[in-house]
Amino acid sequence: MPLLKSCSMKSILEKVKTEFSSALKRQLTPPDGQWKVCCALSGGPDSTVLLLLLKEFSSEFSYSLEAAYVDHGIRDAAEMERERAHVSSLCESLEVPLHKKSLDSGFLEHYARQKGCGIESAARAYRYHFFEKISGNSPVPVFFALGHNRNDQVETLLMRLFSGSGPEGVRGIPETRANYFRPLIDTDRSDIEAWLGGLKVETVSDSTNDEIEYLRNRVRHKILPAVRDSFPACEDSILGFQNDLKDLMDHYSSLLGSACPWAGSAGEGFFSCRESDFSELPFVSRKSLLLEKINRLQKGQNPGRRIPSSFFTPLKDLRGRILLKGHGILFKKEKGRLILSLNRPDEADCRFFLVSAGRDYRREGLRLCVLKGCDIVSEATVLAELNDPADSFVIRTPFGAGEVRSSGVLHKGEERVIEALVFRGNNLLCALGTGGFILPEKAAGKKIENIISECYYLCIIIKGRGHYAPGRQKRQ
Numbered sequence: 001m002p003l004l005k006s007c008s009m010k011s012i013l014e015k016v017k018t019e020f021s022s023a024l025k026r027q028l029t030p031p032d033g034q035w036k037v038c039c040a041l042s043g044g045p046d047s048t049v050l051l052l053l054l055k056e057f058s059s060e061f062s063y064s065l066e067a068a069y070v071d072h073g074i075r076d077a078a079e080m081e082r083e084r085a086h087v088s089s090l091c092e093s094l095e096v097p098l099h100k101k102s103l104d105s106g107f108l109e110h111y112a113r114q115k116g117c118g119i120e121s122a123a124r125a126y127r128y129h130f131f132e133k134i135s136g137n138s139p140v141p142v143f144f145a146l147g148h149n150r151n152d153q154v155e156t157l158l159m160r161l162f163s164g165s166g167p168e169g170v171r172g173i174p175e176t177r178a179n180y181f182r183p184l185i186d187t188d189r190s191d192i193e194a195w196l197g198g199l200k201v202e203t204v205s206d207s208t209n210d211e212i213e214y215l216r217n218r219v220r221h222k223i224l225p226a227v228r229d230s231f232p233a234c235e236d237s238i239l240g241f242q243n244d245l246k247d248l249m250d251h252y253s254s255l256l257g258s259a260c261p262w263a264g265s266a267g268e269g270f271f272s273c274r275e276s277d278f279s280e281l282p283f284v285s286r287k288s289l290l291l292e293k294i295n296r297l298q299k300g301q302n303p304g305r306r307i308p309s310s311f312f313t314p315l316k317d318l319r320g321r322i323l324l325k326g327h328g329i330l331f332k333k334e335k336g337r338l339i340l341s342l343n344r345p346d347e348a349d350c351r352f353f354l355v356s357a358g359r360d361y362r363r364e365g366l367r368l369c370v371l372k373g374c375d376i377v378s379e380a381t382v383l384a385e386l387n388d389p390a391d392s393f394v395i396r397t398p399f400g401a402g403e404v405r406s407s408g409v410l411h412k413g414e415e416r417v418i419e420a421l422v423f424r425g426n427n428l429l430c431a432l433g434t435g436g437f438i439l440p441e442k443a444a445g446k447k448i449e450n451i452i453s454e455c456y457y458l459c460i461i462i463k464g465r466g467h468y469a470p471g472r473q474k475r476q
Helices: 007-027 045-061 077-094 107-115 119-136 150-162 189-199 215-230 234-259 275-279 283-297 309-316 401-405
Strands: 036-040 064-071 098-102 142-145 263-265 270-274 322-326 329-334 337-342 350-353 365-372 375-385 393-396 418-424 427-433 436-438 457-459 471-474
Touching: 007 045, 007 189, 036 045, 036 119, 045 064, 045 077, 045 189, 064 077, 064 119, 077 098, 098 119, 107 119, 119 142, 150 189, 150 215, 150 234, 215 234, 234 283, 270 275, 270 283, 275 337, 283 309, 283 329, 283 337, 309 322
Parallel strands: 036 064, 036 142, 064 098, 350 457
Antiparallel strands: 263 270, 270 337, 322 329, 329 337, 350 471, 365 375, 365 457, 393 418, 418 427, 427 436
16 A cells, blocks of 8 residues: 555544454454454445454454445346456455355345345344354354444434434444444544545445435435534534433433333243332333343343343333234243243244245246255245235135035045145145145146145245244244
8 A cells, every 4th residue: 555645644544443443442352262353244335444454453452354245126236246256356365265155136125025124234234144054154253344434423322313213223323233333433424435535445436325315325425414404513412422321321221220120031031020119210211221121131142132122111000911923032020020931842842834936936836835944855846927026825724624625625535734824915835734734626647745744944945045034924
């Protein structure tokens, strides 16, 4: 890299490095022995600065450095090819090992429709899934460095405030969470861009950053500039409010702990309190206190998780025995106490299903797979075309014997117990019986027998994509 000749450029370089060094000392607690830092790399300005600085400080903090790159498959092929080449070249020049993952075009949109979320949320969930896979395959502890900066924090605070988030949400993006940390969170985007410009470091641009169909981009390009016209120092004011609120929330949390003591611990897998103590708190305190316990209970799990505010509405009246169930937790009443635990249904009580097609799900037929653990035990072809990736599939138990008889899924003279029916819209695709899959009558001779009865997982799985996220239906 060329030497900086400008005093202003030198001061920016020193400022950015000082902020980064302070953040590493504050955010990282190195484990004993060998450990790694993996940089979430996109090739843009933030992640490029992140990688360069992590490389510079690797000797001082005694970690080995790697990088992880995900191509989400949602942009122009030529643009993505340039980005992949740039990221690979950058890591090669720095002698940093690179983990790469590319998603097929259309997969993320299909995944988002299946999960009922936006593209941004789906991309975030998949990135974290990839990071956790890297961590699971590493023989030493891995800490993941994320490139969020000061401006990202302001945008996040505005989005959460306008979307109805409570005090906990307005804490903003955390500096650290489990094995994830953000050493650029106090660094302004303008300093990052000026630093790169002064050093003449090349980056790649993501065209989707200019598309206002994404919420963050609308906040960045429309809302914040409008606010800045009337309040030039709005970012400083917003972050100052956030810091004051965090101090108040920390103090308030200590008061709540005295008013409503909890037993248990994250290690034990549960927290509990007296129902009478919890019911005396106002709704906002109930929500805040429970969210803090959920975060402790799920520490290190589902790092991309987002719990909507509406999920906590039942805490207003505390009616019923099961107060909250979902997002990996169960909150229930039991003998005058309220118990919060992880929601881990017994494998034998649940069956997992997911829509599947081959690599091109627009043209290929569906395949039903029976899994035991993660191993396919058997599979069958469903003789129906998947004409639209947006098609919805429903798996449910039959309403009665009449529905089974009139469906045409059984051969004449056969009598079987039907445990589940697979529908697309109003069309029945196949049935699952005690003897295995029972396919439509036109598939005579194709049915599968002798499927292992103790199989825990019965799935329709997306093949060849390296990931599945099944929905869940409780066995009736």
